[in-house]
Amino acid sequence: MRKLFSVTALIVMSAVSAAYSEELKLTIEDSVKYALDGNLTIKQNQIELEQAERNNRWSWNSISPTANVSASYSQTLPEEENAVSDAGTITITGKLNLSLSANLATSVKAASLNYKSSKISYETARRTIELSVRKAFWALLNEQENIALQEKNEATAKSQYESNRTKYNRGSLSQLDVLSAQVTWQNAQFSLESARTTWKNDTAAFKQMLALPQDTEIKLIGDLNEILSLKEISLDGITIENPTLKSLEVQLESAKNALTAARLSAYTPVLTAGYSYTMNAASDDTGSLTDSGKGTLSFGATIPLDGLFPWSDTFLAVDTKKDSVKTLELEIENQKTTLEVSIESYLNQIKEYQSLVELRKSSIELAEQTYNMTLEAYNHGTKDLLSLQSASDSLFTARVNLLSQAYTLICAVLDLENTTGVSFGTLGK
Numbered sequence: 035m036r037k038l039f040s041v042t043a044l045i046v047m048s049a050v051s052a053a054y055s056e057e058l059k060l061t062i063e064d065s066v067k068y069a070l071d072g073n074l075t076i077k078q079n080q081i082e083l084e085q086a087e088r089n090n091r092w093s094w095n096s097i098s099p100t101a102n103v104s105a106s107y108s109q110t111l112p113e114e115e116n117a118v119s120d121a122g123t124i125t126i127t128g129k130l131n132l133s134l135s136a137n138l139a140t141s142v143k144a145a146s147l148n149y150k151s152s153k154i155s156y157e158t159a160r161r162t163i164e165l166s167v168r169k170a171f172w173a174l175l176n177e178q179e180n181i182a183l184q185e186k187n188e189a190t191a192k193s194q195y196e197s198n199r200t201k202y203n204r205g206s207l208s209q210l211d212v213l214s215a216q217v218t219w220q221n222a223q224f225s226l227e228s229a230r231t232t233w234k235n236d237t238a239a240f241k242q243m244l245a246l247p248q249d250t251e252i253k254l255i256g257d258l259n260e261i262l263s264l265k266e267i268s269l270d271g272i273t274i275e276n277p278t279l280k281s282l283e284v285q286l287e288s289a290k291n292a293l294t295a296a297r298l299s300a301y302t303p304v305l306t307a308g309y310s311y312t313m314n315a316a317s318d319d320t321g322s323l324t325d326s327g328k329g330t331l332s333f334g335a336t337i338p339l340d341g342l343f344p345w346s347d348t349f350l351a352v353d354t355k356k357d358s359v360k361t362l363e364l365e366i367e368n369q370k371t372t373l374e375v376s377i378e379s380y381l382n383q384i385k386e387y388q389s390l391v392e393l394r395k396s397s398i399e400l401a402e403q404t405y406n407m408t409l410e411a412y413n414h415g416t417k418d419l420l421s422l423q424s425a426s427d428s429l430f431t432a433r434v435n436l437l438s439q440a441y442t443l444i445c446a447v448l449d450l451e452n453t454t455g456v457s458f459g460t461l462g463k
Contacts, residue, residue, distance in 0.1 A: 057251045062171045062459075065244055065254075069167045070160060072245025079156045086152035090145045103128045124315040131308040140295035147288045154284060158277045165452050168459075169445055170240050175256050176441045177233045180434060184226040187430045191219040194426075198419070211419045218423055261440045262391055264462035267384050267447065269377070275455030279369050286362040293355035299338065300352055306334040373453070380450040387443040394436040401429040 060068070070076055105126045195215040201207035241248055313327035340346040408425040411417035451458050 057253050058246070059253045059255055060171075060244075061255045062168060065171050065240075066164050066167050066458075068244040068246065069163050073163055076156075076159055076163060079152075079159045083149075083152045083156045086145075086149040090149040100131045101129065125312065127310060127312045129308065129310040131306065133304060133306050137295050137298050137302075140291050140298065143291050144288065144295070147284055147291060151281065151284045151288070154277060154281050158281070161277065161452060161458075164458055165448055167243060168448055170236070170243060171254065171256065172258075172261070172441055172444050174233070174236060174240060175254055175258055176437050177229065177236060178254070179258055179437050181226070181229045181233060183430065183433050183437070184222070184229045187426075188219070188222040188226045190426060191215070191222040194422070195219040214419055214423070258437065258440050261444045262395075262436075264388065264443070264447065266388070267381060267450070267461050269381070269454065269461075272454065272456055274373070274377070276369075276373050276453060277455060279366065279373060280455075282362060282366050282369055286359065286366060289355065289358045289362050293352070293359055296352045296355045300340065300349065301338065303335045303337040306332075306336070308332045376453055377450065380446055380453065383446045384443065384450065387439060387446060390439050391436070391443060394432065394439050397432045398429070398436060401425075401432040405429045 103126070105124070108123045108125075195212070195218070198207055198212045198215040202209060202212045237252070238248060241250060241252065246252070309329065309331050311327065311329040340349065405425040405428070408417050408422050412419070412422045447461055448458065451461055
């Protein structure tokens with residue numbers, strides 16, 4: 035029995051270990067989903083949104099009457115010692131009160147605007163997380179491609195060093211050329227190791243962003259050629275929904291609603307109505323029961339007068355609300371101008387970056403041609419080692435520059451999508 039249990043436990047542990055060691059393949063959309071599902075800030079915003087939705091659903095409850103019931107019992111103590119008294123009184127009172135004010139409409143609208151603001155905050159938080167994830171995803175792909183280039187560069191440097199050492203052993207090359215090639219190879223090794231370390235650190239941060247365990251092996255499914263093949267970016271036919279501008283517009287609506295509420299509180303009466311009923315049941319020493327009860331109906335009106343005096347807090351509160359409305363109107367105008375400038379700037383940057391990408395591609399072709407010609411000349415003895423190393427460095431630099439330019443381009447596109455409020459991955463398709 036113990037052997038069977040041990041074998042079963044071993045199988046289970048092996049299965050668990052295999053599950054954890056299995057490579058998790060992630061597309062950019064998968065990465066976004068993991069991040070949004072596991073982010074604590076998003077979960078907190080979700081709770082706040084649900085609370086705002088609940089308050090909006092029942093925002094009319096200010097017209098709901100208040101009701102309460104109270105009950106008491108009292109008994110008269112006997113005057114003589116050891117005497118028993120059966121006299122007692124039971125009192126039950128029920129009350130129903132209703133209050134009506136002109137602010138009912140503004141309170142309902144305030145709840146609706148608060149819900150609208152919460153939705154904007156929730157969506158903004160989600161888009162902020164998504165923007166960070168998408169940039170990090172492309173950054174890691176860029177680093178992976180950079181590592182591949184570094185590995186190729188290191189292998190080329192190693193091959194050149196070994197070739198030079200062979201030629202030196204045959205007496206056809208100086209020791210200085212061998213040492214120079216060895217230094218180049220070692221520098222390539224250092225650069226490769228540095229790139230790998232950077233990738234490991236950034237991958238760990240990416241896992242944390244996606245709420246994944248650090249021991250999870252991940253593989254990113256994506257291709258930088260998607261960036262290099264982006265079409266010309268155009269916003270024709272696209273509705274701009276900038277989150278900051280939308281938030282300010284809701285704030286302006288709320289400020290206007292608060293101004294209306296302040297005016298109504300200052301100049302309109304509050305009506306009240308109430309009804310109460312009290313029932314008394316009393317018994318005397320003989321045990322006989324007497325019932326009595328009475329109802330009361332009341333109406334009232336409270337008319338504020340403070341708003342008539344310019345120096346009163348109520349009057350000043352109205353002026354303060356007016357100032358808030360004016361301030362927000364100015365902020366909205368400024369934000370619209372800022373938005374136009376930002377969008378135009380991003381469009382110009384993207385156009386420039388796409389042109390630079392084409393130039394980088396052309397530079398790689400020229401650098402490859404130069405390197406191949408220099409290598410052939412070096413093998414025939416018409417070019418020295420320094421010329422070959424320079425050509426190799428130029429080719430490597432051209433390839434790295436293309437990767438860097440591609441990442442810069444996609445970041446600008448993502449920033450433009452975030453600014454305009456369109457779905458990520460929409461522009462340039």
